[in-house]
Amino acid sequence: MKMGTELSDRYSKSVDLDQEILITTGSQEFLIEQLKLMIRIRLTEKIIADMRQTSEIGGPVHLSAGQEAIAVGISQFLRKSDRIFSGHRSHAHILATGSDPYRLFAEVLGRSTGLTKGMGGSMHLWDGHNGFFGAVPIVAGTVPLAVGAALALKLQKKGDIAVVYFGDGAVEEGVVHESLNLARQLKVPILFVCENNQFSSHMHISQRQPTNSVARFSIANEIPTEIVDGNNILNVASAANKLINLARNTSMPGFIEAITYRHYGHVDWRKDTDVGINRSPEDLIFWKKRDPIVRLETSLIKQGFVTNKDLEDFQNKINFEIKSAWNRATKDPTPVLKSLFEFVYKK
């Protein structure tokens, strides 16, 4: 592992981040669909990054390029009646539930056709019809909310679960520890997903925590925990399948720590290779070799399930769809001015 140089790797040492993705015959068609979803998310965010750079998007955007395998690997086991929460870096999470990129574009453009009717922008997203119950940018703010949603789902007895995505920075917030304890003590069906991309804003985990792994907190709370290579979609899926089944069947909370890396910096289109430690241009190049999309493509080609030509076709087709969606969103109306007061209290 190439992480903080002086960090203890007591918890994450067994994770091999360079393992080849081995595809079993019969699963390739499903994996090709998963690949297409990852590409769709990547290209959606590429447009958002570009349009932020040219100021066509006015507000801050936190991009998840490089981390797509986590949300895509997990979402295949979720149903529309599950309740999913996230934080500031949530585009991949909401798109992986089946949300329409066109409505995300409209939202980041502040248009009334957006996912939150133009009231939220990139940092406040909701798509309840797909089970996405909200993403907001106060770090760790949705972690206790998801525990409460899980409590509600347990009381409603339909076998649904809550999922909450957060980063390695969020575990430095006290409320996460209260939430882990509470979830385990009340025994509610929730999957905590920590995307450990090793950076909180500009600071590397070695500047913030004594070890490179956050799973110690869930282990301390006796919550079943899996530490996985977050850039290997099969590893993510296998851990998610196991913990989601456990949550559905026994209400036991679960915790996934997915080790990953973000291609963009903390916010907007920049790469941030000039801030913090361990985020040099060389590091970025090194981690891009572990790109979850490239790794899956390489395996699919190597095992003869797709050709380079196929991949090019996927890319072009998705790119065309996404660009049309962007163009459509740019023509949509902004919210009427009375919207400022319309949603403050329930109608």
Added chain:
Amino acid sequence: MNLKMETTSYGGAIREAFSYLLINYPEVFVIGQGLWSPWYVGNSMTDLDKEFGIERIIDTPVAESACTGAAVGAALAGMKPIMVHPRMDFMLYAMDAIVNQAAKWSSMMGGQANAGVTIRAIINRGGEQGAQHSQALHAWFAHIPGLRVVMPYSVSDARDLLIASVLSGDPVIYIDDRWLYANEEELEPISELDLKTQGPKIIKSGGDLTLVSAGYSTHLALEASKILSAQGIEAEVIDMRVLSPISPKTIIESVTKTGRLVAVDGGWSPAGFAGEIIATVTESISPKLLKSSPRRVTLPFAPAPSSPALEKIYYPTPEDVVKVSLATFSD
């Protein structure tokens, strides 16, 4: 034949509201510290756990922040939770869940989801408990768009406004004061009120002076009005009931009539609720209608003391309200 109506205490009325909600609304549950203890919340929740089960009456770890956040999240997932903070001071750990999440959720999500959670915050002061077991912070919450702030004085409001809060679908801070728990009233049968239509109420009519207050301060205002009445001054007492969103019409009409305003508040003066009442009225009526400068009765600007000698001078009394009221006649 002598018909003697039964009376209910303020604390008992709160318990009746819980009972009514738990019986009639399966999506209601209650969460908070001390709910399985007979002494945490006075007589206001006695044996609810035994009657409705510990799955719906949840006593919790010492984790105000996560528990309040969980109540907000449960509301988003279709429940009508009541979060209980036996002392408002400890609730300050939960400000993110209340101010950043619950209050703003509807606006942030374009009205597609509402955090319909009721947060019951108990003011539990006096008794030499000191600075961290005493605060009345209603003004903080009344500052935040998206929250409704309810502060019942009467026994019937203690019951009916709790029910209205839980059924409102919005995040509500419901604040009750343990100094009111022994008050007794004969109650009408429960009728469900729409919280949106509830606001300040004249609980004693008078033409000489307007006293505005909420919660325990309304008790002070009412007692003061009796002393004033004996001196030939008829005060109109307005009980706020709902502090936010504020509906000032009743107060403005009263001051237009009396020309004199005293706001009585259990919080501190600076940036406080008494100041808000005075500002709201003075912006809305002609200065010519005012016969004196408006005044306020609030706490001294110091944390609550624990020494009994200091505690005695700290909390306003009806006599303090009388003194300030009389001053409006000497301008």
